[in-house]
Amino acid sequence: MVEYDISSKAFxxxxxxxxxxxxxxxxxxxxxxxxxxxxxxxxxxxxxxFADWLAPYNPYKQDLNHILLQPSKTHLLGTDAIGxxxxxxxxxxxxxxxxxxxxxxxxxxxxxxTLGIIAGYFGGIINIIIMRLIDVLMPFPMIVLALLIxxxxxxxxxxVILALGVATIPGYTRVTCGMALSIRExxxxxxxxxxxxxxxxxxxxxxxxxxxxxxxxxxxxQLGFLILAEASLSxxxxxxxxxxxxxxxxxxxGYRHLLKNPVLSFAPGAAIMxxxxxxxxxxxGLRDALDPRLRGTL
Amino acid sequence: MTTYxxxxxLQTLFVLIMVTLVIFFAMRLLPGDPLIIYVGQSQQFASxxxxxxxxxxxxxxxxxxxxxxxxxxxxGIVKGNFGDSIFYNQPVGRLLLERYPVxxxxxxxxxxxxxxxxxxxxxxxxxxxxKWADRIVTPLTYVGITVPVFWLGILMIxxxxxxxxxxxxxxxxxxxxxxxxxxxxxxxxxxxxxxGALAGTARQTRSxxxxxxxxxxxxxxxxKGLKERVIVMRHALKNGLIPVITVLGLHLGxxxxxxxxxxxxxxxxxxxxxxxxxxxxxxxxxVQSCTLIFxxxxxFANLVVDISYSWLDPRIKYG
Numbered sequence: 001m002v003e004y005d006i007s008s009k010a011f012x013x014x015x016x017x018x019x020x021x022x023x024x025x026x027x028x029x030x031x032x033x034x035x036x037x038x039x040x041x042x043x044x045x046x047x048x049x050f051a052d053w054l055a056p057y058n059p060y061k062q063d064l065n066h067i068l069l070q071p072s073k074t075h076l077l078g079t080d081a082i083g084x085x086x087x088x089x090x091x092x093x094x095x096x097x098x099x100x101x102x103x104x105x106x107x108x109x110x111x112x113x114t115l116g117i118i119a120g121y122f123g124g125i126i127n128i129i130i131m132r133l134i135d136v137l138m139p140f141p142m143i144v145l146a147l148l149i150x151x152x153x154x155x156x157x158x159x160v161i162l163a164l165g166v167a168t169i170p171g172y173t174r175v176t177c178g179m180a181l182s183i184r185e186x187x188x189x190x191x192x193x194x195x196x197x198x199x200x201x202x203x204x205x206x207x208x209x210x211x212x213x214x215x216x217x218x219x220x221x222q223l224g225f226l227i228l229a230e231a232s233l234s235x236x237x238x239x240x241x242x243x244x245x246x247x248x249x250x251x252x253x254g255y256r257h258l259l260k261n262p263v264l265s266f267a268p269g270a271a272i273m274x275x276x277x278x279x280x281x282x283x284x285g286l287r288d289a290l291d292p293r294l295r296g297t298l
Numbered sequence: 299m300t301t302y303x304x305x306x307x308l309q310t311l312f313v314l315i316m317v318t319l320v321i322f323f324a325m326r327l328l329p330g331d332p333l334i335i336y337v338g339q340s341q342q343f344a345s346x347x348x349x350x351x352x353x354x355x356x357x358x359x360x361x362x363x364x365x366x367x368x369x370x371x372x373x374g375i376v377k378g379n380f381g382d383s384i385f386y387n388q389p390v391g392r393l394l395l396e397r398y399p400v401x402x403x404x405x406x407x408x409x410x411x412x413x414x415x416x417x418x419x420x421x422x423x424x425x426x427x428x429k430w431a432d433r434i435v436t437p438l439t440y441v442g443i444t445v446p447v448f449w450l451g452i453l454m455i456x457x458x459x460x461x462x463x464x465x466x467x468x469x470x471x472x473x474x475x476x477x478x479x480x481x482x483x484x485x486x487x488x489x490x491x492x493x494g495a496l497a498g499t500a501r502q503t504r505s506x507x508x509x510x511x512x513x514x515x516x517x518x519x520x521x522k523g524l525k526e527r528v529i530v531m532r533h534a535l536k537n538g539l540i541p542v543i544t545v546l547g548l549h550l551g552x553x554x555x556x557x558x559x560x561x562x563x564x565x566x567x568x569x570x571x572x573x574x575x576x577x578x579x580x581x582x583x584x585v586q587s588c589t590l591i592f593x594x595x596x597x598f599a600n601l602v603v604d605i606s607y608s609w610l611d612p613r614i615k616y617g
Contacts, residue, residue, distance in 0.1 A: 136316040139593040139600075141555025144573070148589045151577040152327050228446060232559050235448045236574055248448070255452050255563075262456055269449030276444040 027289040037281030044275055048094040057085035059092040060243045068261045078263050080253055089245040090268055096246040097275065100161055100230040100239075101223045107165025109219055112172025117203050117211065119173065120180025131177065134170045142167045143232055150238045160239045164226055171218055179211035213290040220286055224279030231272045247272050302608055310601050317593045318375075322368050325586050333360060335582040336381065375590070381583040385576065390587045393572065398591070400470055401557050401568035404484060408492035408553050413546060416496045417539070420503025424538075425530055427508065435500060442497025447490045447556055451563040454486045468565040490560045495549035502545050507538040540611050547603035551596040 028034055047054060056076070063083030071078045077086035119130035137145070142164075149163035183189060184207065192202050231248030233239050240246045247268040254265025288294055325335055333351070336358045355361050359370060374380070380390035423435040459467035466483050473480040510516065511534050519529045558570035565571070573588035 132316075135313065136320055139313065139317055139551070139596040140589070141551050141558075141592055141596065143555045143558055144589055144592045147558065147573065147577060148321075148324060148585065151582070151585050152324060224444070228444070231446055232448060235446075236559065236562060237578070248446070251446070251449055251452065258452065258456055259460060265449070265452050265456075269446055269452070272446045272449065273444055276446075277440065280440065280444055 024289045028285050031285055033281045034285035037278035040274055040278035044094055047091055048098045051091050051095055055088035055091045057088045059084060059088040059245050068257055070261065071263055077267050078261055080264055081257055086264055086267060089250060090271055092245040093247045093250060093268060096240055097227045097230060101226045103161045104164035104226050105219060105223055108168040109172055112169040113176045113215060116173040116176025117180045117207055120177040121184050121203050121207055134173045137170050142229060146229060146233055155238045157240050160230060160233055164229055168222055175214050175218060176211050179214060180207050183207050183210050217283055217287045217290060220279055221283035224276040228276045303605055306601060306604055310597060313597055318372050321586055321590050322371060325582060380587040383581050383584050385579040385581040390583050394587060394591060397568050397572050400566060401570060404487055404491060405553050405557060408488045409550055412492035412496035412499055416499025417503050417542065420500040421507055423504045424507035439497040439501045442493045445493060447493065448559050448563050450493060451486065451490045451560060470566040487560050487564045487566060491553050491556050495553055498545060498549055499542060502542045506541040507534060510534045510538040543603060543607050547600040550599040554592050554595055
């Protein structure tokens with residue numbers, strides 16, 4: 001579910017204010033849910049970086065004498081069907097989630113924003129061509145498109161990244177195009193043009209930075225949905241190859257042993273939800289803090 | 299209005315053509331000989347003679363120019379010929395015809411419920427802003443948007459199915475065969491399918507209603523001494539629902555996308571399950587057709603949404 005409530009017009013038309021940073025700080029950091037989200041993301045990042053130290057066991061080591069154990073002091077979240085420690089796999093799974101999320105985001109943001117700026121800045125026929133091409137991606141439900149691409153290229157993790165990256169391009173292009181369309185009409189662009197700056201320079205040095213606030217909001221919200229989509233794909237069995245750890249795949253493994261050891265399925269699912277929720281909260285907070293229309297109300 | 303509809307229809311035709319082009323050429327990205335779309339795995343070709351391969355290529359029209367192949371593929375589909383499934387050993391068209399009603403049944407049920415409940419919930423949260431109704435609905439919308447549906451499904455299977463034994467955990471029965479059984483079986487899948495759309499609709503309704511009830515004409519209605527029910531239902535809702543309708547098309551796409559996952563969790567023989575299992579069977583003709591079906595459903599959903607939008611909001615002029 002991706003909804004961008006970002007009006008490109010509002011972002012560029014509102015006058016700048018000296019106390020903008022103050023307002024940002026007040027709106028963003030004083031919200032409890034935003035702080036909660038930030039803390040969750042911080043913990044997630046640290047977990048992914050220090051997984052080697054944090055994990056109590058080797059996440060790939062099988063121990064057939066201790067399979068499907070209930071949570072206990074030695075195995076805090078129990079073990080799976082071939083005796084691997086669930087908590088350790090959960091910790092290593094954060095790496096998969098973040099790797100896929102950030103790599104796919106890098107692909108879609110770089111391509112989407114570039115196309116959007118070109119379409120918006122040049123306008124006219126170029127705009128129509130680019131936006132029509134982007135429209136072609138719209139009818140495909142994201143997960144279906146990702147499935148198709150993974151089916152064609154094979155299920156490896158790189159292909160999942162590529163599939164999700166391509167599937168999420170339209171959101172960036174649409175918003176950036178709208179921003180660029182209104183930015184190019186502003187006086188500072190006119191001034192820059194009369195100074196003799198080239199198109200490339202104007203687009204890179206002036207249009208892009210001014211289109212930045214809504215882009216950063218989409219990036220944050222999108223990261224959550226990318227992680228959710230990656231989990232869905234790995235739940236379906238597409239993505240990381242065994243024995244690698246991915247949260248979606250862990251939910252699926254646990255599903256087969258639901259009666260014997262429900263934690264196996266419940267824990268990774270809760271992790272997915274927590275992370276997606278955190279990205280959403282931070283994204284919503286950023287949106288409200290950066291939206292000039294809300295000046296005065298927030 | 300008529301010109302708008304005509305133009306929108308033309309645009310839909312264009313999008314449909316683009317969709318078929320994308321799918322057709324995406325299938326050509328498959329590594330190796332395009333023959334694998336039509337017959338078995340690539341390993342089988344290695345043992346075949348060049349002559350045999352040529353014969354097969356001729357049989358499936360692969361020796362013709364690509365554009366000719368595309369056109370004959372599209373015309374085949376229009377006539378209901380989707381090719382043959384190598385896994386099920388029968389025409390893909392027949393498979394789709396069998397499974398399509400299942401996905402539509404669940405999808406439309408989820409869509410209708412999520413729309414009605416979402417609008418009601420959002421409305422309640424907006425007109426009782428900050429009160430208990432809002433405090434329950436608004437956090438729930440966050441949960442609905444972020445919960446992984448496959449996990450929600452498993453949670454429900456564990457609690458409602460395995461522990462409490464209230465509902466059957468997997469499978470699908472047509473409502474025409476056994477209505478009661480069918481209804482019990484679709485409860486959990488439909489909840490999973492609609493949760494995201496429900497939350498999205500509720501959020502959109504809440505925020506647009508909040509915007510509407512601040513406006514002058516609503517204050518006028520209050521000062522005329524109208525009852526709250528009349529103001530909300532007759533005055534506010536009309537304008538408040540317009541932004542909601544725009545996201546409904548998006549939600550229908552989201553629901554159909556979700557059917558891929560939900561049908562897998564609950565072992566429901568619909569298009570989504572068919573697509574996932576065909577990917578693992580490398581049954582490319584089926585994968586191709588399922589993708590097409592999903593995209594076409596979304597295209598038509600958006601067409602209906604856009605047309606009803608222009609009908610409901612006469613302020614918008616379409617030049």
